Structures are given as structure tokens and as C-alpha cells.
Amino acid sequence: MSTKTADDVIVQLAEHRLNWDRIENQIGAALHHRGPDDPPDHHMGPYVAVSSLSGSGGAAFAQHLGKALGWPVLGSEIVDLIAETFALDGAMLHRLDEAKANWVRDVLGDLMPHQVVNLDTYVHHLGKVMRLVALHGHVVLIGRGAHFFLPPARGLSLRLIASTDERVQRVSAREGVDEATARQHIDDVDRRRAHFAEHYFARDVGDPALYDLVLNRSRFTDEELVDLVLTACRRRGYET
Numbered sequence: 001m002s003t004k005t006a007d008d009v010i011v012q013l014a015e016h017r018l019n020w021d022r023i024e025n026q027i028g029a030a031l032h033h034r035g036p037d038d039p040p041d042h043h044m045g046p047y048v049a050v051s052s053l054s055g056s057g058g059a060a061f062a063q064h065l066g067k068a069l070g071w072p073v074l075g076s077e078i079v080d081l082i083a084e085t086f087a088l089d090g091a092m093l094h095r096l097d098e099a100k101a102n103w104v105r106d107v108l109g110d111l112m113p114h115q116v117v118n119l120d121t122y123v124h125h126l127g128k129v130m131r132l133v134a135l136h137g138h139v140v141l142i143g144r145g146a147h148f149f150l151p152p153a154r155g156l157s158l159r160l161i162a163s164t165d166e167r168v169q170r171v172s173a174r175e176g177v178d179e180a181t182a183r184q185h186i187d188d189v190d191r192r193r194a195h196f197a198e199h200y201f202a203r204d205v206g207d208p209a210l211y212d213l214v215l216n217r218s219r220f221t222d223e224e225l226v227d228l229v230l231t232a233c234r235r236r237g238y239e240t
Contacts, residue, residue, distance in 0.1 A: 045154030049146040052160035054189035055167030075142030
């Protein structure tokens with residue numbers, strides 16, 4: 001599957017009745033510290049933020065949910081928008097995503113421009129972009145701590161889980177590695193995500209109280225889980 005460009009995202013979101021000429025300017029202004037003011041919480045949403053354990057298939061589930069809702073789904077595209085603003089190598093920024101702050105300085109050094117020199121700055125930009133996207137609402141956001149940046153009352157926060165064996169098998173098949181390597185990969189990714197949440201938000205990403213729904217992909221089909229989320233959206237009064 002090809003990676004979507006920022007232009008692809010803008011076209012997709014434009015089809016959902018969003019004024020992206022305006023939001024592009026807002027995002028660029030926010031990232032370059034020219035304003036606008038941080039949007040107020042009550043103007044945001046609705047949104048659905050999908051957090052997941054590594055290997056539980058969060059991105060695939062989010063796409064399924066977005067199709068059912070008729071909402072665009074944004075994950076790595078958020079990083080691409082930041083990369084485009086600063087004319088950065090998108091792959092480089094994706095490597096920064098949810099990594100440890102000191103790793104950025106040690107590995108990238110002077111390769112990044114003055115505006116983005118460490119993960120602290122990147123996370124600051126990430127939060128602004130998340131809130132600007134949520135300002136327009138009707139969007140599904142994948143990972144990247146979206147639920148930490150956004151007001152809980154304006155959307156739904158989901159945590160997707162699955163059994164360790166299932167997650168190992170999924171990563172093994174996806175990456176073409178043995179189960180031991182897949183298990184190590186899962187442990188490493190979950191550890192980085194936990195560090196990200198603890199370091200920047202002083203939260204335990206595995207705390208179920210942080211989420212509106214914790215969904216077990218090993219116990220229910222995606223169709224059943226999507227139905228649960230759609231019901232929750234309707235009860236909240238979100239247009240679906």
C-alpha cells in the first residue's frame with residue numbers, strides 16, 4: 001500500500017466538507033509561531049482517537065471504523081503535514097515519532113533545521129496540529145497521543161488490545177520475521193509508547209480509565225467492535 005502524501009490527505013478531507021485552504025494556513029501559522037491562538041476546547045470535535053498495543057492492528061481497525069463513520073482517518077499523515085511545513089525528510093520525522101527525546105539529538109544532530117531540534121519541539125508542533133485538525137472534527141486519529149492533546153468531552157478515546165500470541169503472529173507475518181524477533185519488536189514499541197506518555201503527559205498509557213472504550217480484538221470481530229463504537233458515537237450525538 002502506498003503512503004499517502006499531504007496533498008492526498010487534503011483532497012480526502014476536502015471531500016468531507018472541510019475548508020482546507022483555511023486549515024492549511026492555520027497549521028502553517030501555528031507551526032511557525034505566527035498564531036493563531038490555540039483553539040478553544042468547546043469548538044473541537046467530534047473525533048475518535050484510537051490508541052493500541054503494538055501488533056493489535058490499530059491502524060487497520062481505524063480504517064475500518066473511518067469507513068463506517070464516513071470520516072477521514074489520519075495517522076502518519078499528521079507527521080507528513082509537519083514535515084511538509086519545514087521541508088523535512090518525512091521518513092526522518094516518522095523515525096522521531098514516539099521515540100525518546102535524547103535519541104533525537106544523538107542520532108540526528110545538526111541534520112534538522114533550527115525550528116525542529118528535538119522531540120520536545122516536535123511534540124509541541126504535534127499537539128498544535130492535532131488540535132487544529134480536531135477543530136474541524138469528524139475525524140479518526142491513530143495513535144501519537146491524540147487523546148492526550150484533545151479535550152475528552154469532545155470525542156471518543158479508544159484503546160485497542162489483543163492477546164500477546166495474536167499480536168506476535170500478526171507482527172511476524174507482517175514483517176517476515178520469526179516469533180522471537182516479533183515479540184522483541186512488540187516489547188520495544190510498547191515501551192517507547194509508554195515512555196512517550198509518561199514523559200510528556202505523566203500518564204500510564206495502559207490505564208483503562210484514560211479511555212472511553214477498551215476493545216479486545218481477540219474476543220470480537222472488527223464488525224462487532226465497529227458497531228459498539230458507532231453506538232457510542234450516536235449516544236454522544238455525533239453525526240455518523
